Amino acid sequence: MSNSNNTIKSQFPWHILFFLAPGLLIYLCISVYPLIDTLWLGFFQEDSIGKRTFAGLDNYRTLLFDAVWSEPFWNALWNNTKFFLIHMLVQNPIGLFLAALLSSPKLRFSNSYRTLIFMPTMLSVVIIGFVWQLLLSPLWGISENLLYAIGLGDFFDSWLGKETSALITLALISVWQFVGIPMMLIYAALLGIPDDLTDASVVDGSNPWQTFWHIKLPLIFPTIGMVSILTFVANFNAFELIYAVKGAVAGPNFSTDIMGTLFYRTFFGFQLQEGSTTMGAAVATLMFLIILIGVAIYLFLVQRRMQRFQL
Amino acid sequence: MSTITQKLIGHNNGKKVMMHAVLLTYTLIALFPIFVIIINSLKTRKAIFNDPLALPTPDTFSTIGFEQVLLRSDFLLYFNNSLIVTVIALFFVLLFGAMSAWALTEYKFKGNLFIALLIAMGIMIPIRLGTVSILNLMADLDLVNTLTALVLVYIAQGLPLAVFILSEFIRQIPKELKEAARCDNVSEYKIFFTIILPLIRPAMATVAVFTMIPIWNDLWFPLILASGEETRTITLGVQQFVGQYVTDWNAVLSSLTLAIVPILVLYLIFSRQLIRGLTSGAVK
Numbered sequence: 001m002s003n004s005n006n007t008i009k010s011q012f013p014w015h016i017l018f019f020l021a022p023g024l025l026i027y028l029c030i031s032v033y034p035l036i037d038t039l040w041l042g043f044f045q046e047d048s049i050g051k052r053t054f055a056g057l058d059n060y061r062t063l064l065f066d067a068v069w070s071e072p073f074w075n076a077l078w079n080n081t082k083f084f085l086i087h088m089l090v091q092n093p094i095g096l097f098l099a100a101l102l103s104s105p106k107l108r109f110s111n112s113y114r115t116l117i118f119m120p121t122m123l124s125v126v127i128i129g130f131v132w133q134l135l136l137s138p139l140w141g142i143s144e145n146l147l148y149a150i151g152l153g154d155f156f157d158s159w160l161g162k163e164t165s166a167l168i169t170l171a172l173i174s175v176w177q178f179v180g181i182p183m184m185l186i187y188a189a190l191l192g193i194p195d196d197l198t199d200a201s202v203v204d205g206s207n208p209w210q211t212f213w214h215i216k217l218p219l220i221f222p223t224i225g226m227v228s229i230l231t232f233v234a235n236f237n238a239f240e241l242i243y244a245v246k247g248a249v250a251g252p253n254f255s256t257d258i259m260g261t262l263f264y265r266t267f268f269g270f271q272l273q274e275g276s277t278t279m280g281a282a283v284a285t286l287m288f289l290i291i292l293i294g295v296a297i298y299l300f301l302v303q304r305r306m307q308r309f310q311l
Numbered sequence: 312m313s314t315i316t317q318k319l320i321g322h323n324n325g326k327k328v329m330m331h332a333v334l335l336t337y338t339l340i341a342l343f344p345i346f347v348i349i350i351n352s353l354k355t356r357k358a359i360f361n362d363p364l365a366l367p368t369p370d371t372f373s374t375i376g377f378e379q380v381l382l383r384s385d386f387l388l389y390f391n392n393s394l395i396v397t398v399i400a401l402f403f404v405l406l407f408g409a410m411s412a413w414a415l416t417e418y419k420f421k422g423n424l425f426i427a428l429l430i431a432m433g434i435m436i437p438i439r440l441g442t443v444s445i446l447n448l449m450a451d452l453d454l455v456n457t458l459t460a461l462v463l464v465y466i467a468q469g470l471p472l473a474v475f476i477l478s479e480f481i482r483q484i485p486k487e488l489k490e491a492a493r494c495d496n497v498s499e500y501k502i503f504f505t506i507i508l509p510l511i512r513p514a515m516a517t518v519a520v521f522t523m524i525p526i527w528n529d530l531w532f533p534l535i536l537a538s539g540e541e542t543r544t545i546t547l548g549v550q551q552f553v554g555q556y557v558t559d560w561n562a563v564l565s566s567l568t569l570a571i572v573p574i575l576v577l578y579l580i581f582s583r584q585l586i587r588g589l590t591s592g593a594v595k
Contacts, residue, residue, distance in 0.1 A: 023407030030467035034441030188590035
């Protein structure tokens, strides 16, 4: 090693540049620079002819405290939080449950179940949004008839059209689509647990439920943490589903508005309001901060606590 | 699998049946919506509404929806656009990703750790947040409404995860291989392209799947950077088409089916590789 290194050291390491430059250059220009530029743009204001002036924190003051802007903002943030909580409370437990079933030893057709349950995850969110819009449409009546068939017909409502239920319905559609991801990741973690550990607890007289709860679950905590942060980032960055089903105005009456749709409307404008580059940048910056806080909490809190469980 | 666990679970047949019942129910829940859309796309409008759950029969069979879709929109063009963007972006993500991963794991140089961390951040921070400036940049470069803009964005989007996964793999390659080559005075370029690249092919397959799906399914960047008729991708094309012809149920169902079926076919062919990639721990 030292021989070859000495000869290389004497001259400029062109080969490193050759390997690193193309990827790094594209990444810096198209990903890092725009992000930094966006954070910077959020401090500016733009007049009608597009002239930019430095405005300090004015955009953020407007977004957070001026009622015209702050109401939609807090509404979107709160809706987004609900959207995320529904994923955490429904998607990830179902994923965990399915993974636990699939990982039980000598289960036949385990591969087929996995493949088929994961299928919706592969499709575009937009397509899934339309599919469910049709299925839940009172016009077609397919869900209504199915519910009547099992005696629950009276519960049917145009869930996607009602202010009180539209967001929950959309969140559940998203849960339905993405449940395969926690399922797969947790399944892989469960398979990675050494048999002697579970055997030991069985010998010690614990039933399968206890084994799962006390031995396996603590061991897969790191995976559950990872699933949670992936869910968090994906949810606070979501846009397509709401846009496909409800449009950019996220109706009815903004009840399905989340950060992604708010960002889109602020940047591009909609019926009542002109788009603004700088306000759009400010909204993007706040989304960036939210995601950063989530990632920081994950890295510092969850990661550290989990190390105790690692073997 | 150990014999103890086998014995304990093997005895319990009733529990097995329950497990299958639960899994089967969930599988049906996962497949039913897609199934309903596909069968109804092949029926007459009357049959769609009269009996949505019935399979198409010779009486109710109709391809009018597909004819409408192909007539009123340029589906083949959209499909083609998606294919071009995905394939080119994928190629460069794999090539540049592998090259960067090799540079960062193999050579010690100033700024190595910083660059590695910077790239790792891209796994968690969505590129979408920089959209405002990306659009400005593309406008400055005169790339708005071109497929090139999409390709560039998707390369930048795919690189972080590619570098991360490929680095893990490159680290596992035994030192002796490289040292032997260096002793024979093989150049660094040749070591990478003829020794390393073939060795990390399995990891490349995993990366390919994780890169491809988000690109193919993306709506955000096509909507913002390339919404013109000529550059529409399939996801954007379907979105616009459905928005325009909401009331034409045959056409809507058919356009959704056209978007779904190719992916399902590909998925069923490659599901083994995909699931192996997901569960092999490459993404831990």
